[in-house]
Amino acid sequence: MLIPPKIIDNSEGNTLASFLNEVLEAKPDTKLDVASAFFDVRAYSMVKDNLNDVSSFKLLLGKAPEIKSDRTLGKELLRMIGEEVEGLDLTKEDEFNVKNLIEFLKRDDVKVRLYEKEFLHGKAYIFENLVVIGSSNFTVSGLTHNTELNSVSLDSEAVYTRERWFNQFWKDARDFKAELIELLENSRYGSREYTPxxxxxxxxxxxxxxxxxxxxxxxxxKKRGLPSSKVNLAEFQADTIKRIFSRFKKYGGVLLADSVGLGKTWIAKKVLEDIGYYERKNVLVICPAQLRGMWRDEMRSITVTESILSQEEMASSDFLDRATRLVPNVTDIELIVVDESHNFRNPLSNRWENFFTLVNDHISSDGKKPYILFLTATPINNTIWDLYWQVMLMVSMDRSAFVKENIPDLFEFFKNVDKKENPSLLGDLLNEISIRRNRDYIKKNHPDAYILKKLPDGVEIEQKIEFPTRTLETINYELGETYQGMYKEIADVITDKLTMAYYRILQYKKEEELTEDEELTLGRMIALEGIFRTILLKRLESSVNAFRISIDRHVNFLTKLKAYLSQGKLLTKKSFNKHVISFDDELDDFVEELEGL
Incomplete structure (x- = not known):
């Protein structure tokens, strides 16, 4: 004979799930009426084997105070149950449980109703000769979690609860059985066949x-009454914001590689506003030194703290000190925006290594990584490995980051693409981690794109976005003829007359013989000299202005070098390397590290 406990608190050996099964086993043909605010399939599966012989089963569902939604109660409960079903694993056991529930609900002696008039606070499991009343809903948590508390009463209390309480609510409730069956039949475990x-x-x-x-x-x-955005975006730009945040949640980073003129800065500005202004989180912008002023103005315009670190500062030895001066507790940084991210394509460069160190050893030291937004119109400058090393920064060198996209090892994936010499094979990866559109795409897919324009009187009007028609011309020319003989003259000076003494400083060592290490270093210096001569010639071939800029930079460098030499100081090897890199990337400044002779 079953001797029920007075209290069921879901402690070990005293769960409501086990008690319900004991009662059903002791009296298989009993009636069972259940009142609950929630219901889930997994709770049913815990007692299903002992429900087959019940003479009748009634399930009364009602609104609980914690359900706050604009939907009707029926739609909200269907949504919750639907989410649970779709979240189940694709196993034979889960499939069997859902199909078993469908068949159980189809029985004539099984009824389900929904009480919608007001909150249904009470939860009850009413048998013929006993009743359980307490806090437990007909859910896995309700049947097993130890924060619940229920009391058990016998005969007369069971009759009273059914007739004077349950039946009163039951008669005012509407039928819900057909809707519940339809939901389950339409799920991936149901019998409905879907059209293509x-x-x-x-x-x-x-x-x-x-x-x-x-x-x-x-x-x-918007319903919460937050201030309107100060960033005016076109529709195709606003769509990008949603995509960016979805990539943040999935991978922690995204590469925005739209063509020049499509508003990458404005899109990034909106992301900065969402996180830096609306969420009041710390943000950091990393950009070339010449763009610092532009980013300062943009961040001021959205009332976001101007935490800006130049890429040159990122490459310096005191990068961490500079970052902490901007954000004292770097672990609080929620978002990093990197403009011209293609400058982080070389894993051997200081800026790449320092960025990785900043993010993984300092910002993420408490286990929470910042979101990373890379901006560049040219993610691949030379080879596909330029893209690889940018992606590696975003995913913290996790080569298995895209295993769910059937890319178990990102390094091997790039090796295979490189071997086949077919960059188009990167398509699936780029669709996941990047956003890349050009003007033709926008004109085709957003032909009516517009942006709001405020007139002097304050009135806003819709202004259609028009891209100017570009006329491309092919001009064939010979450098010698174009420069009227000056190209050869300049090239001869660069090749034969520039001494490049500063690249072979070890040749001027006062001691007669160089050590073996110094000989190797001198060899590297001479190699750098050759690289620089080549860079100057490339600039000359590009344009007179590009050549003039490079010469001006070089003159500035020599002026500084001469000044420091006169003080008995010398640029270190690291500074020399940064100087050469700065010419290749066309950066404005380089960090000067000095040491005494």
Whole structure:
């Protein structure tokens, strides 16, 4: 004979799930009426084997105070149950449990109703000769979690609870059984057959689900009365924001590689506003030195703290001190925006190594990584490995970051693409980690794109976005003829008359013989000299202005070098390397590290 406990608190050996099964086993043909705010399939599966012989089963679902939604109660409960079902693993056991529930619900002696008039606080499991009343909903948590508390009463209390309480709510409730069965039948475990079109739409939804959810959340934010955005975006730019945040959630970073003129800066500005202004989180912008002023103005315009680190500062030995001066507790940095991210394509450069160190050893020291947004119109400058090393920074050198996209090892994936000499094989990866559009794409897919323009009187109007028509011409020329003989003259000076003494300083060592290490160093210096001569010739071939800029930079460098030499100081090897790199990347400044002779 079953001797029930007075209290069921879901402690070890005293769970509601085990008690329900004991009662059902003791009296298989009993009636069972259940009142609950929630219901889930997994809870049913815990007692299903002992429900087959019940003479009748009634499930009364009602609204709980914690359900706050604009949807009707029925739609909200269906949404919650649907999410649970879709979240189940694709196992035979889960499939069997859902199909078993469908068959159970189809029985004539099984009824489900929904009480919508007001909150249904009470939870009860009413048998013929006993009743359980307490806090447990008909869910896995309710049947097993040890924060619940229920009391057990016998005969007369069971009759009273059924007739005077349960039946009163039951008669005022509406039928919910057909809707619940339809939901389960339409799930991936049900019997409904979907058309190819429906499967296609479902695939599109799953692909864009994160963006759709983000759009809904954005609408909710507007309902909360937050200030309007100060960043005026076109529709195609606003769509990009949703994609960026979905990539943040999935990979922690994204590469925005839109063509020049499509508003990468404005898109990044909106992301900075969302996180830096609306969420009041710390942000950091890393950009070339010449763009610092532009980014300072943009961040001021959205009332975000101007935490800006130049790429030259990022390459310096005191990069961490500079970062902490901007954000004292770097672990609080939520977002890093890197403009001209192609400058981080070389893993041997100081800026690449220091960026990796900043993010992984300092900002992420508490286990929480910042979001990373890379901006560049040219993610690949020379080879596909330029892209690889940028992606590696975003995913913290995790070569398995895209295993769910059927890329188990990113390094091997790039090796295979490189071997086949077919960059188009990067398409699937780029679709996941980057956003890349050109003007033709925008004109084709957003032909009516517009942006709001404020007139002097304050009135806003829609201004259609028009891209100017570009006329391309091919001009064939010979350098010798173009420069009227000066090209050869300048090339001869660069090749034969420039001494490049500063690249072979060890030749001027006062001691007669160089050590073996110094001989090797001198060899490297001479190699750098050759590289620089080549760079100057490339600039001359590019344009007179490009050549003039390089010469001006070189003159400035020599002026500084001469000044320091007169003080008995010398640029270190590291500074020399940074100087050469600065010419290749066309950076404005380089960090000068000095040491005494």
């Amino acid at each position: 079109y429906e499967i296609y739409i479902k695939a599109l939804y799953e692909l864009q689900k994160e963006e759709i959810i983000a759009e809904k959340e954005e609408k909710e934010e």
